Amino acid sequence: MPVPGIVELRRYTAHPGRRDELVELFEREFVDSQAEVGMPILGTFRQPSQPDAFIWVRSFPDLASRAPSLTAFYSGPVWAEHRTAANATMADFHDVHLLCPVRGQFPPPRDEPGVVRISVHHFAGPADEHADHSPDPLVLATHPGPNEFPALPVREGEHVLVTISLDPAIPPTPDAWARLAVREPEHLLLEPTATSRLR
Structure with a gap:
């Protein structure tokens, strides 16, 4: 899968009991229609540990x-x-x-879908230079922006490294990252939906 210039990691919370309704509508109406205007959807996921969570990854060629x-x-x-x-x-x-990607490639899809792990590591400042310490195939870092579409807010004033892997095992946090981290990493173990390209 080609590496885009810009990636959004979007974490939504559905009203109780309505996540599958959102997933069905999203897959039916919003996947192809967003790709047609230059925003391919790379991954769409349920989070089994959070019954109301819908997580998806959208891409753009550049800012x-x-x-x-x-x-x-x-x-x-x-x-x-x-x-x-x-x-x-x-x-x-x-x-x-x-x-924005700083190292690696999106992993190619498997023949049979399995758990996708997305890990979010939080730092006090930019940590792009430490990307090579991750064992995961893809590392992305906070893009400084600006967010030129304020109708859709993004998290600002934060610095994260996000890793994506098709290996659900949670690896140890690299020492360089542990020293810089301002909180424990988040490891999201995700179930791909039917149309997800990351699977």
């Missing part, structure tokens, strides 16, 4: 193309038709990291 693509989608006919139904399923959609 300059992000705002025009978002404008095209969110002012377009598909979102206009289905936004009320989508928004009704969501309790929160503001947990978003704007990222």
Whole structure:
């Protein structure tokens, strides 16, 4: 899978009991329609440990193309038709990291889907130079922005390294990362949905 220039890690919370409704609507209406305006969806996931969590990964060729693509989608006919139904399923959609790849490649999909692990490591300042310490195949870091589409907020003033692996085993945190971290890493063990390219 080609490495894009910009990646969004989006962590949504559905209203209790409505996650599958959101997943079904998203896969039916929003995957192809976002790709058509230059925003391929790389992964869509349920988090078994969190019954209301829906996590997805969206990509852009570069930062300059992000705002025009978002404008095209969110002012377009598909979102206009289905936004009320989508928004009704969501309790929160503001947990978003704007990222850029700093090392490695997205792992190719498996023949049979399995657990995908996304790990989020939090630092006091940029830690891009430590990316090589990770054993995972892909490392992404906080992109400094700016967020030129303020209608969709992203987490600002934070520094994270995000790793993605198709190996669900949780590796030890690299020593260099442990020294710099400001809190314990988050390890998200995720179940790909039917249309997920990361699987």
